[in-house]
Amino acid sequence: MTRRRPAAIQIDLARPTDLPTLAHLMAESPLLRRYGTTASAARRALVRGWRSGDHLLVARAAGAPPVGLAWVIGSRILTGAAYLRLLLVAEGRRRGGLGARLLAAAEAVSRKTANHLFLLVTTDNAGARRFYERRGYRHVGDHAAFARPGLDEALYQKSLRPYGRRRPV
Numbered sequence: 001m002t003r004r005r006p007a008a009i010q011i012d013l014a015r016p017t018d019l020p021t022l023a024h025l026m027a028e029s030p031l032l033r034r035y036g037t038t039a040s041a042a043r044r045a046l047v048r049g050w051r052s053g054d055h056l057l058v059a060r061a062a063g064a065p066p067v068g069l070a071w072v073i074g075s076r077i078l079t080g081a082a083y084l085r086l087l088l089v090a091e092g093r094r095r096g097g098l099g100a101r102l103l104a105a106a107e108a109v110s111r112k113t114a115n116h117l118f119l120l121v122t123t124d125n126a127g128a129r130r131f132y133e134r135r136g137y138r139h140v141g142d143h144a145a146f147a148r149p150g151l152d153e154a155l156y157q158k159s160l161r162p163y164g165r166r167r168p169v
């Protein structure tokens, strides 16, 4: 019997037809459920992001639905900061390097226009905090009950360009 190799996963930009799958991925996440995320609210948020020109990077096998998302919002605030709104990999696909690849793609797309990448992580999300810290993110402070009552956020930042090569804002 020949064993099929798992299809290679690529990182590319989401298409409008991916938004319902991404909304379900978000609604199934225990992390996002703590923030009251439902599939319909996630879908509305994704459509708003899509229309606003946010970068929605997805991980998928060719022709297959996405199994991961990195959602980046551009801005000119804080001396040129992009914001990683969400990094999410489907539960059955974790610990295989997809999160790291999506984060690297989010940094690459941000570096084109921004000098820094900022993100928030729930303070008790120890695994994700370690994940970001190992990849050069600096914990710059906490926001108690910032997005949702009872949930505290840790703010992280990574500079994407050295001082001499910063983009004007």
Ligand SMILES: CC(C)(COP(=O)(O)OP(=O)(O)OC[C@H]1O[C@@H](n2cnc3c(N)ncnc32)[C@H](O)[C@@H]1OP(=O)(O)O)[C@@H](O)C(=O)NCCC(=O)NCCS
Pocket (backbone or CB within 6 Å): 029, 031, 085, 086, 087, 088, 089, 090, 093, 094, 095, 096, 097, 098, 099, 100, 101, 120, 121, 122, 125, 126, 127, 128, 130, 131, 134
């Ligand atoms: C964080 C997340 C995106 C990582 O995706 P992934 O595909 O598992 O990431 P990788 O396989 O590239 O790397 C796994 C790394 O994360 C660490 N990690 C991530 N979540 C972890 C957890 N819950 N517990 C322990 N370790 C965790 C692993 O130890 C490993 O660390 P290392 O490579 O630095 O040794 C994924 O766990 C996820 O979707 N979590 C839920 C959403 C979330 O917390 N997002 C971040 C806040 S927006």
